[in-house]
């Protein structure tokens with residue numbers, strides 16, 4: 078079996094900005110690196126860890142609802158019902174941005190740094206930065 082099964086966590090750590098340069102940091106716990114100034118910052122958030130332990134996910138194999146029981150993401154789980162193994166991936170927050178050319182709402186993953194995105198409606202390239 079080589080197929081990778083996963084579900085995305087619904088709980089994301091708090092959005093924080095870099096203490097050095099004030100740019101957005103990756104929304105993870107533990108040691109993260111600022112994409113802008115390369116500073117290493119250690120992020121801990123007990124509330125997120127507690128919610129992660131108690132988070133319920135549906136098994137991608139049989140849809141049984143399981144409690145993750147692990148205080149980190151990604152987390153590897155084995156389903157008690159169908160024995161399949163899968164990964165609970167970190168949540169990637171999504172944001173909505175208006176295309177400045179056609180005002181179409183675009184949903185995208187919120188990742189730190191500068192990016193160019195093609196608007197699917199009008200083909201203009203917009204630059205987004207978080």
Ligand SMILES: [Zn+2]
Nearest residue numbers: 095098111114
């Ligand atoms: Zn920084």
Ligand SMILES: [Zn+2]
Nearest residue numbers: 136139156159
């Ligand atoms: Zn299952």
Ligand SMILES: [Zn+2]
Nearest residue numbers: 176179196199
């Ligand atoms: Zn557009």
